[in-house]
Amino acid sequence: MSLQFLLDGLIAGSMIGLGAIGVTLTYSILRFSNFAHGDFMAWGAYGALVVVGLIGGSLPLAPLSFGLPLILAMAVAMGLTALLALALDWLLFARLRARGQSIIVVMASFGASMALRNLLEFLFTSSPTYYSRAIQIAQPIGMGIRITADQVALLLMTLALVTGMHLFMQRSQRGREMRAYSQNPALARVVGIDVDRVVRATWIIGAALACAAGVMVGILVQIRPLMGLDLLLPIFAAAILGGIGSVPGAVLGGLIIGLSEAAAVQFVGAEWRAAVAFMILMAVLLVRPMGLFGVAER
Amino acid sequence: MIDLLGYGAFFLSTALIFGLITLGLNLQWGLTGLFNVGIAGFVAIGAYTSAILTSPDTPDRVGGFDWPILGGWLAAAVLTAAAAGFTGYATLRLKSDYLAITTFGVAVVVQLVALNATGLTGGPFGVAFIPRPFAGVQDQPVLFNLVNLGVIAAVTLACYLALQVLSRSPWGRVLRALREDERAAVALGKSVQSYRIQAFAVGGAVMGLAGAVQAHFIGFIAPNTYLPTLTFQIWAMLMVGGSGSNRGAILGAIVVWAIWVGSGWVSAAVVPPDLQARAASLQIVAIGVMLCLILLWRPQGFFAPRRVRK
Numbered sequence: 001m002s003l004q005f006l007l008d009g010l011i012a013g014s015m016i017g018l019g020a021i022g023v024t025l026t027y028s029i030l031r032f033s034n035f036a037h038g039d040f041m042a043w044g045a046y047g048a049l050v051v052v053g054l055i056g057g058s059l060p061l062a063p064l065s066f067g068l069p070l071i072l073a074m075a076v077a078m079g080l081t082a083l084l085a086l087a088l089d090w091l092l093f094a095r096l097r098a099r100g101q102s103i104i105v106v107m108a109s110f111g112a113s114m115a116l117r118n119l120l121e122f123l124f125t126s127s128p129t130y131y132s133r134a135i136q137i138a139q140p141i142g143m144g145i146r147i148t149a150d151q152v153a154l155l156l157m158t159l160a161l162v163t164g165m166h167l168f169m170q171r172s173q174r175g176r177e178m179r180a181y182s183q184n185p186a187l188a189r190v191v192g193i194d195v196d197r198v199v200r201a202t203w204i205i206g207a208a209l210a211c212a213a214g215v216m217v218g219i220l221v222q223i224r225p226l227m228g229l230d231l232l233l234p235i236f237a238a239a240i241l242g243g244i245g246s247v248p249g250a251v252l253g254g255l256i257i258g259l260s261e262a263a264a265v266q267f268v269g270a271e272w273r274a275a276v277a278f279m280i281l282m283a284v285l286l287v288r289p290m291g292l293f294g295v296a297e298r
Numbered sequence: 299m300i301d302l303l304g305y306g307a308f309f310l311s312t313a314l315i316f317g318l319i320t321l322g323l324n325l326q327w328g329l330t331g332l333f334n335v336g337i338a339g340f341v342a343i344g345a346y347t348s349a350i351l352t353s354p355d356t357p358d359r360v361g362g363f364d365w366p367i368l369g370g371w372l373a374a375a376v377l378t379a380a381a382a383g384f385t386g387y388a389t390l391r392l393k394s395d396y397l398a399i400t401t402f403g404v405a406v407v408v409q410l411v412a413l414n415a416t417g418l419t420g421g422p423f424g425v426a427f428i429p430r431p432f433a434g435v436q437d438q439p440v441l442f443n444l445v446n447l448g449v450i451a452a453v454t455l456a457c458y459l460a461l462q463v464l465s466r467s468p469w470g471r472v473l474r475a476l477r478e479d480e481r482a483a484v485a486l487g488k489s490v491q492s493y494r495i496q497a498f499a500v501g502g503a504v505m506g507l508a509g510a511v512q513a514h515f516i517g518f519i520a521p522n523t524y525l526p527t528l529t530f531q532i533w534a535m536l537m538v539g540g541s542g543s544n545r546g547a548i549l550g551a552i553v554v555w556a557i558w559v560g561s562g563w564v565s566a567a568v569v570p571p572d573l574q575a576r577a578a579s580l581q582i583v584a585i586g587v588m589l590c591l592i593l594l595w596r597p598q599g600f601f602a603p604r605r606v607r608k
Contacts, residue, residue, distance in 0.1 A: 033395040035335070035402070092590055103333050103394050107533070108593050110335060114530050115586030121579035229526070233406050236399045271414040278403040282388060285400065289392050 002144040005266040006259065011151055011220065013258020014158040018213035019231055020238035020250035021165060022206030028182035028245030029202045030097065032105040036088065036113040037210060037235065038228030040081050042120055044211025045218040045227065047077035049131065063149035065132040066219060074215045078208040085207035086200065088112060094199075113229075120225035128222040131215075154216050161212060162251050165205070169247050174201050182245050233274070234261070237281040243294025252292065256280070300440055307443035309559065310552075314447075314454045315512045317551035320535045321457055321544055322504030328541035329465055330497040331477040332386075333394065336401030337505060337532050339408035342524035343381050344374035344506025345513040346412065349425040352514075359420050367431055371510045378506020383499035390494045397498075405529065412521035424520030428513050446515055453511055454548065457504055461544050464500070473497050527582065531558065534585050537592045540599025549601040558585075 019041060026034045051073035060067040092112060096105045138146035169175035174197070181188040181198045189195060210228075217227055238257050242249025261276045284291060319341055326332045334340075348370030355362025365373070385404055389397040412419045419425065430436065432445045464470050472493050475483040484490055513519045531554065539550020558581070565577035592599070 027395070033399055035398075092594070095594060103331065103398075104593060104597070106333060106395055106398055108590055110530075110533070111586045111589035111593070113586075114526075115583045115590070118579040118582040118586065122576050122583065125576065126579075233399075233403050236402070240396070240399070272410065274410050275407050278407045281400065281403055285388050285392060285396060289396070 002266075004145050005262040007145050007147060007151070008265075009259035009262030010255065011155065011258070012261055013255035014155060015213045015216050015254075016231060016234045016238050016258050017251035017254025018158060018161065018209045018216070019235040020242065020254045021162075021247055022210050023235050024239040024242065024244055024246065024250040025178070025182075025202050025206050027239065029178060029198060030093070030105075032093075032097075032102045032109065033236065034206075035106065035109045035232065036116060037206065038230075038232035039113050039116040039120075040085060040207050040210035040228070041214035041217065041231065042223075042225055042228035043084055043116065043214070044077050044081040044207070045214035045223045046120060046124060046225075047080045047211065048073040048215045048218065049129065049223060051076045051080075052131065060132065060134070064153055065134045065136055065150050070131055070215075070219075074212065077215065078211045081207040081211035081214075082204040085203040089199070089203055117225055117229060124225065126225055128224045130222055131218055150219055154219065157212070158216070161209065162247075165209070165247055168205075174198075178202065230274070233281075234258075234277040237277040237284075240289075241280060241284050241291050243291030246291070246293035249291060249293035304440040304443045307440070307447040309555075311443070311447045311450045311515060313552045313555040314450045314548070315508055315515065316532065316535060316555055317548035318450075318454050318457060318508035318511065319505050319532050320539065320547040320551045321454075321461055322501040322508065323532055323536050324501075324541060324544055324547040325461060325465075325504065326498055326501035327536065328543065328547070329470065329477065330473045330494060330501075331394075332390075332494060332498050332501075333398040334401045334498075334501070335398050335529060336385075336403070336405035336408075338524040338526060338528040339401070339405030340378050340382055340502050340505040341509035341512070341528065342408045342412060342521075344378045344509030345519050345524070346419055346425065346509075347377045347506070348374040348510035349428045349513045349519055350418070353425055353428050356420070359417055359425075361425075367429055367514055370514070371507055374510035375503040375507040378509070379499040379503035382502025382505075383495055385502075386495040386498035390498070391491050405524075405526065409521055409524060412524065419521075422521060424518060425513075426518045428517050428519065430514055430517045450511060450515065453507070457507070458544055458548065461504075465544070469493075469496075530582070530585065530589075531555075534589050536599075537589055538599055539601045543599070543601070546599050546601040550599065553601070554585075 019037065022040070023034060023037050026032065026037065048070065052069050055069040055073060092108050093105055096108050136148040136150055138148045140146050169179060177188070177193045177198050178201060180191075181193060181195065214227065217223075217231070234254075234257050238253035239250050240253070241256060242251070242253030257277055257280060260280060261273050264276045265273050319337065323334060323337060326334050350361055351363045351365040351373055352367055352370040353361055354364070381404070385400055386397070389400045413422055415421075430446070431449050432442065435442050435445060472483065472488050475486075476488065476490055476493060480490060535551040535554045536547055537550070538554050539546030539548070561581055561584070565574070565581065569577040
């Protein structure tokens with residue numbers, strides 16, 4: 001038996017985990033499940049595609065399939081995706097949030113998701129596209145596992161982003177404010193935390209990480225308008241499995257779901273892959289709805 | 299002229315089936331405040347249940363039960379109600395968003411089963427030869443369309459009246475009370491969870507019935523009938539009509555379906571063929587933006603009777 005599925009799961013799990021960080025933060029701070037989060041991924045991936053087209057190609061960095069232009073484009077696209085999220089919040093979510101019915105905001109995010117996704121299909125058509133069509137040779141690293149240079153680079157990038165994110169939430173003033181606001185909004189206001197700033201930070205971080213995940217999917221798989229929608233259920237499942245509000249939980253949840261999906265592909269059949277996230281979600285909801293690192297509702 | 303009559307009947311039948319699904323959503327969302335993003339999944343459960351029970355035997359798929367159409371419809375409603383009830387049971391004691399996420403998952407899984415469980419659902423080719431009501435007059439298309447319109451209108455009217463009675467009954471009052479002020483309702487000794495599960499299951503039954511009616515109206519079903527776009531259309535119909543109103547649900551369905559079909563015609567006539575797919579996505583963008591605008595500026599919809607509040 002090949003252990004390749006462990007690596008595949010780890011990589012899929014990293015993408016899911018990066019997406020789940022945004023969902024878990026939006027949920028714990030803005031108090032709604034954002035159905036448009038998957039579309040931030042797709043918009044981020046297409047954003048990087050457009051920017052890299054504007055910069056123009058150059059030689060890729062030796063073993064990798066991409067070079068500096070794509071890395072630069074990803075940074076720009078992260079900013080653009082954050083702007084998109086902030087614009088959407090200003091136009092739509094903030095106005096509805098002010099009315100106090102969180103479920104209306106969820107519905108608005110559902111409508112926005114549909115519009116965003118189909119706008120992508122309008123602009124770029126539904127056929128898949130790629131950053132690079134170069135073929136990478138996977139190197140064996142023992143125990144029947146093969147890995148490409150791109151995969152190594154992107155796993156390292158995920159590790160850096162997640163570590164940075166964790167330090168930011170634990171050590172920085174803004175991160176402390178965000179945690180305080182998610183735990184007790186009223187008390188956070190009383191001690192003078194600038195709520196608008198917390199909300200802005202939440203959108204920027206969530207959207208930027210979604211964009212990174214989208215570019216990662218784009219490099220390793222392909223870029224499609226539906227890529228975000230397909231990842232939405234695993235992302236939600238990962239956020240709930242990890243416990244809403246917990247950044248390490250979201251990443252761990254993502255890895256568990258990625259590995260389970262890969263195991264399902266290996267042992268059950270690739271066509272049932274998408275059902276795995278749902279089974280895990282139902283199990284968590286029935287057995288331990290607060291998730292691995294969550295706190296019980298008060 | 300006679301063609302127009304036939305087409306009119308066909309259009310109205312399709313719209314009324316959407317109206318029926320919207321009625322189910324109105325019970326879940328309009329009356330009880332339960333958010334369902336998996337409508338397409340529940341409709342598909344109903345459609346497949348009835349199709350499998352009534353369609354003739356096929357070599358590579360379970361079938362050949364030869365149930366009467368009405369039996370299929372009843373089974374569709376019951377099974378969909380059970381699926382919705384279980385979804386509600388698993389999530390409704392938790393935060394309201396969890397129901398939304400789970401229903402989204404239900405739609406994904408139902409789509410997956412429809413596509414891959416070939417022995418049950420026929421896979422991508424779907425189920426064909428679903429018996430159509432009054433198939434005896436099938437060779438006279440106009441009469442056939444009118445008779446079918448009659449059947450669908452009768453089912454819709456029956457559901458409408460039943461839901462009107464239900465929403466005015468003490469049961470309906472409890473649901474409204476739960477939506478408006480949960481704490482007060484709980485203080486009166488009403489069990490939040492059980493009422494919500496009931497409402498979600500009954501709404502699911504209506505959706506499943508609608509799916510079955512649609513399957514028998516068309517005579518053929520395939521997985522790609524039940525994509526997220528369907529869920530989205532139904533939501534647009536309810537929001538345009540005015541959530542909370544059964545009359546609004548049906549009128550909203552007819553109006554939105556007319557806009558949908560009409561804009562499809564316009565784009566077919568104006569847009570060159572190679573850009574048709576793009577025009578179709580722009581159509582969905584427009585409906586999405588419209589949904590958001592309604593939420594922002596006219597959350598009560600357009601066709602609901604004026605309600606006096608507080």
